[in-house]
Amino acid sequence: MTAPRKTPDRSRRSARSRRAIFDAALALIGEVGYAATTIEGIAAKAGVGKQTIYRWWPSKAAVLLDAFLDLGDQAAMAAGADDRASAIPDSGDLEADLKLVLRATVDELGDPKYDLPFRALAAEGAVNEDLGVEVVERLLRPQRQLYVERLRAAREAGQLREDSDLEIAVDLLVSPLAQRWLQRTGPVTHEYAEALVEHVLRGLTR
């Protein structure tokens, strides 16, 4: 079966609708939370028919997850990367590279465009196991994998302890920042991100 070739106009309209739907979805989830966000509400806010959304996505969770993935794409493009799954830079200086990436994460978490929608998604993922598993697989795992790869390169270059567990290393780099932001246990700043990297790499004991 051959799909009818889209005219440029139709593609442009589709891209515009997609953008409007993502923007509406993120705004709504930030305003009213995950549970109260509906396909109907997204359609109304985006100015499209709800059939348009149902044609492209099987469920509310699917459109919201795509909206978050798109937000990641936008952030990566704003940072000059080709796509979301761009590697963590490898300058040979692991500490400097990790500080660069975590400072960027601090900026992202402090951006109101991300803050409320991400909180709503994290909150729902905590209590809704199906959604939580999808968030991990589609959103978190690919991001964590970038850290694993950068850390593996450092270990292969002889910079890390041979017996270091890379999944635990990623936990140490990303969880404290994520928890501090989500639970508001302290300020989320560039200084914190940098001190965190130093503590993780050097350890606590003398």
Place this chain on the structure above:
Amino acid sequence: MTAPRKTPDRSRRSARSRRAIFDAALALIGEVGYAATTIEGIAAKAGVGKQTIYRWWPSKAAVLLDAFLDLGDQAAMAAGADDRASAIPDSGDLEADLKLVLRATVDELGDPKYDLPFRALAAEGAVNEDLGVEVVERLLRPQRQLYVERLRAAREAGQLREDSDLEIAVDLLVSPLAQRWLQRTGPVTHEYAEALVEHVLRGLTR
């Protein structure tokens, strides 16, 4: 003003009502989430009049937070401590003491009695800033302080680097486990807790 002296019978009744209210509150929040849990629902489930609850607590958040604090008291008593705010043991071996405490945390997070209510509280605290701040001040900060004190003793004994930041050290010990549990990014086991402590103390670099 002198409060009327309570007869033993009346105290026993109060203690029984309090326990029934806490149990009902934790069960309900686990079943229907924070938002849908009401004073009326708690009263009905506990078999008390809702005026009993309103007499003792000013708000739903207040009764739920007290229920969680009481859960902490129960866990501490089950572990043989005198009260919730019992210090982390100091055997002189920091690594062993931290592993002991984090293994106990793993057991607590894996207990169905805690899992759903804590998820509901964490989820609501993420999106409801007033509640989030109360959870930090009343529930998390006192727990974190126990780690700070144990780590300070280790630093004073010359076991930790002089320049280690104790708040960051606590983040490194508690956030990876909390995030892994909340987001389900990996198994929450004794083995994980032990490897985590080793990585935090020794650092990643050679």
